Amino acid sequence: MEPSLPIRIQFSQDSLYVLNICLAVIMFGIALGMDIGDFKSIFRKPRSVATGVVSQFFLLPLLTFILVWLLRPSPGIALGMMLVAACPGGNVSNFISSLSGAGIALSVSLTAVATLLCPVLTPVNFRFWAGILPETAGLLQSFAISFPEILQTVLLVLVLPLAGGTGLKALSRKAAGRIEKPVKYLSFAILVGFIGIALFNNFAAFRAHLAAIFVLVALHNAVAFATGYGFAYLNGLQEPERRSVCIETGIQNSGLGLIIIFTFFGGNGEMALIAAWWGVWHIIAGLVLAKYFTRRNPSTA
Numbered sequence: 001m002e003p004s005l006p007i008r009i010q011f012s013q014d015s016l017y018v019l020n021i022c023l024a025v026i027m028f029g030i031a032l033g034m035d036i037g038d039f040k041s042i043f044r045k046p047r048s049v050a051t052g053v054v055s056q057f058f059l060l061p062l063l064t065f066i067l068v069w070l071l072r073p074s075p076g077i078a079l080g081m082m083l084v085a086a087c088p089g090g091n092v093s094n095f096i097s098s099l100s101g102a103g104i105a106l107s108v109s110l111t112a113v114a115t116l117l118c119p120v121l122t123p124v125n126f127r128f129w130a131g132i133l134p135e136t137a138g139l140l141q142s143f144a145i146s147f148p149e150i151l152q153t154v155l156l157v158l159v160l161p162l163a164g165g166t167g168l169k170a171l172s173r174k175a176a177g178r179i180e181k182p183v184k185y186l187s188f189a190i191l192v193g194f195i196g197i198a199l200f201n202n203f204a205a206f207r208a209h210l211a212a213i214f215v216l217v218a219l220h221n222a223v224a225f226a227t228g229y230g231f232a233y234l235n236g237l238q239e240p241e242r243r244s245v246c247i248e249t250g251i252q253n254s255g256l257g258l259i260i261i262f263t264f265f266g267g268n269g270e271m272a273l274i275a276a277w278w279g280v281w282h283i284i285a286g287l288v289l290a291k292y293f294t295r296r297n298p299s300t301a
Contacts, residue, residue, distance in 0.1 A: 016262050022191050023255045024161045029183035030094065030111065031165020032176045045106070048237055052110040052245045055231045057121045060224055060249055061085045065129045067223060068136075073216060075139040076270025079130055081220055083257050083271065084278050086125040088114035088158070090251035092188065092283055099290040102243035110248045115162050119154040122256075123147045143265050150260060157259060191255060192283075198276055206273055213273050217281050225250035225289060243293055251286055254279035 064085035068078045089111050097107035127147060130136045169176035206213070228249030232242040257275035265271055 016259070019194060019255065019259055019262075020157050022187060022194060023157045023253075023259065025183065025187040026191060026255070027115065027158050027161035028165045029180065029187050031162045032169055032180040032183060033094075033108075045241075047235065048103075048106050048232075048241050048245070049109055049113060051232050051235045051237060051241075052106070052228075052248050053113060053117065055228045055245055055249045056089060056110075056114060057086075057117065057125060059227050059231060061125045061129050063223055063227055064220065065132065067220060069133065071216070073212070074270060075135040076268050077212070077216065077274055078133070078136050079139060079265075079268070080257075080261075080271035080274030081216065082130050082136065083126055083260060084220070084252050084254055084275055085224070086122045086129070087253040087256050088118035088122065089248045090253045090255075090279075090282060092286065093248050093251040096251060096283075096286040096290055097244055097247050099287070100243050100247060100293040101240060102247060102293075103238075103240040104244075106241050106244040107248060110244065112162065114248070115158050118253075118256075119151045119159060122154060123150045143268075150264060153259060153263060154256065157256065158253075191279075196280075202273075206277070209270075209273060213277050214281075217274060217277050218285070221250060221278065221282055221285050224252070225285070247286065247289070250289070251282050252278065254282070 061082070064081055068081055073081070094104070094107050094111060097104055127140070130140045165176070225246050229242050229246035231249075232245040237245065254275045258272060258279070261268060261271045261275060
């Protein structure tokens with residue numbers, strides 16, 4: 001691995017506050033669309049849910065470590081890849097699933113389960129895999145990282161909004177239904193715009209490392225999608241469920257990754273560029289994959 005490059009990223013404390021709020025609002029919007037019935041998949045089809053959890057929180061971090069070990073990117077880029085792989089599913093996974101002929105109930109259940117598990121599994125996974133390679137372990141130790149604080153951050157921006165949204169829906173389905181779509185669309189638009197502006201403001205740094213970052217993110221994301229689909233296939237899941245696991249594994253919450261990077265890693269440039277470009281690329285790749293799924297078997301869409 002080559003030494004990390006001193007990439008400068010323009011990102012203020014105010015921007016970090018906005019990103020935290022935006023991600024919390026997105027999770028609140030997702031929760032408004034959830035129903036207790038959506039969680040029945042956990043009990044009716046535990047194998048499907050277990051397949052998605054294992055794919056996302058165990059296989060993807062493992063294969064990411066292998067990818068990093070084989071390709072030997074710089075420690076900063078390697079840490080960025082490991083952090084993205086340790087994050088839970090992304091906020092657009094349910095939307096991509098709805099376009100793909102996937103099992104929506106399973107997709108929603110996996111989103112909820114991953115959000116509840118990630119306060120523990122995200123920091124544990126990241127710390128474990130990043131601590132194996134001497135180069136990434138050295139960079140990890142160079143920052144004052146408090147893993148209990150990472151857990152607290154995840155709880156505040158993901159779990160509490162999820163609880164708030166489901167609580168509001170339990171109290172008043174009418175009120176939740178009225179604001180669900182506006183909140184989802186507005187928060188998603190703000191997040192995409194936020195990442196777009198961040199990339200624009202740091203275009204010089206992004207352009208200088210575009211080739212390496214583009215290839216690595218595209219390859220990493222393809223591994224994630226293939227892992228989800230392949231593992232679901234090996235476990236005997238039906239086609240709609242395979243697509244759900246595929247999408248939940250390939251759409252990662254890079255917004256959470258950015259929050260962790262700017263809160264605990266001083267905005268490390270290489271890590272931030274990996275997470276930010278992943279936030280753009282997984283939407284593009286997810287939409288292409290959805291188109292492929294529906295063309296391959298339109299009757300399931």
